[in-house]
Amino acid sequence: MTTFQRHRFTPWLLLAPQLVVIAVFFFWPASQALYQSLYVQDPFGLSATFAGLDNFIQVLVDPEYRRALGVTVVFSASVALLALSVALLLAVLADRVVKGARGYRTLLVWPYAVAPAVAGVLWMFLFDPTLGVLSAMLGTLGVDWNHRLDGGQALALVIIASVWKQVSYNFVFFLAGLQAIPKSLLEAAAIDAAGPWKRFWTITFPLLSPTTFFLLVMNTTYAFFDTFGTIDATTGGGPGGATRTLIYKVFEDGFVGYDLGASAAQSVILMLLVGALTLVQFRYIERKVHY
């Protein structure tokens, strides 16, 4: 205790870098968004008029906004579920590989190092209606692929691109989680007459639940916020807003439409939404997690 009293300022000094980073890059922009959401700016940014909750009301009654919310729900749920299940499948397979395991694992982690915009462009070219390799292959199967016209296909494309980016991240965590499960547990289960499928669902999956829960939270946040680059490079929110998620609409309204007030209001709503979602996940899903 005496040690702490003598060094009263040392803890603050040690915490300072972290606190400064959070303050500058999180609290300050967040408070700015909150401030701007209450004002209407003129198009040149020269003056702002206090508007109360008008920005919020305007946003919430806008049918385009509700449509973006719908797109976001479909998009985020698909990205989170697909990224989790594909990564789990790959991790389970990689966990069984004995020869050259390190090589496979490294290759599977690589996509995470690719910038979101690059990943978006990559998938855009693969599925390009005229040049794309994959769209040509789909054509021979009788699927007429054109994500520039078909909203459903465009949504599928941004989901695929976003999932592909996130799978590597999830894979690393799932693999570590799988390797932390003692082999003797699975052997005991094998003796206890559980087949491979049953063994996975009754032993492996429950023991992975802390990892899965952590990744669910991370993936939801990723789908809500970090997929902007991928969407922008792949479809630009189109066609006709079919891939315009909430985060993309924040960008469009603010930096294309120069409606900073509405954009800030959307930011605030989005922040509250993700906060609430995370809270729900912690309250209801974490109960089923066995640490």
Place this chain on the structure above:
Amino acid sequence: MATLTLDALNKRYPNGNAALLGIDLSVEDGEMIVIVGPSGCGKSTLLRCLAGLETISEGELKIDGERVNEREPAERDIAMVFQNYALYPHMSVAENMAYALKNRGVPKPAREAKVRETARVLGLEALLDRRPRQLSGGQRQRVAMGRAIVREPKVFLFDEPLSNLDAALRVQMRLEIRRLQKRLGTTAIYVTHDQVEAMTLADRLVVMNAGRVEQIGTPMTLYQRPATRFVAGFIGSPAMNFLPLEQGAAGWRLPGGACLELEGFEGRPSSLGVRPEHLRESDAETALFDVRVELIEPLGADTLAYCRLDGTATPLVVRLDGARQLDEGERLRLDAGIDRLHLFDAEGRRLERRSLDHGRAPLLPLSASL
């Protein structure tokens, strides 16, 4: 309730390492077999082959006369208790015990009744709703036992189940395992590296070394007539003393100069073994060993004296009565009965006396010339 037959079992790993070399063993119904050996001798591999967790490279494994080499672990009707217990951490004690029954399609009421009955036998009733992490080491061990018992398998396999417990609990659980196994009459294979555990639990002991069986027999047979020098050194604590023998003009010379006339043995002896507890102090002129005490370990009932043969560096351990006051540096004369001496040839094989039915006639004339 089953017999178990191992016929020339071999286990080789893909990298060419051989873990088991021609294991033959026949286990009778209800028998408790303890496999003992130093680490790396293949005892755990053997157990895992029996369980079906490792494949068998060659040879045949039969349970109740049926070949089971190719069967999955679940189809062999065995239960295994692991060294780290391998309890499912996300299930309660009751769920842990019911898991195998559930997988085998036992209906819920029957399952619950069985779990309750087993819990009663093991004194686990109060713990049924707890998770493994909330249990002490001894309780976890008990649950692991319960999980094996509740299934009523043909064979129990134990893989060093007591090595994670403290000494007092180990003794208690050892007795309990023995009592349970006798009561249930289930065939059991028990692997350990602890020779006290091995001696006390076994109906028959299997001593393994470097992937081979050195000897199979009752604990007392292995103690009294070890087939090899390895078994002689492994069974018994402290370990048997071994002294090199050299052929001299007057017979076989021991280090220190004593001579033995050894007759009636098949083969050529190269070492003499005598257990510390079989050495007695003697005033006789004919006493075999003249030793100097180097170090004393009083154990209460007994005292262990670490000695060297007089004038040599050859060590000799002797177990004397705890009441005997000893000083370091003291000289002792020690002797052992003729039938307490074990002879081994250069390959470490036991040399038997040619005829055992000579009664009490001295078959091994001794003369000590000191």
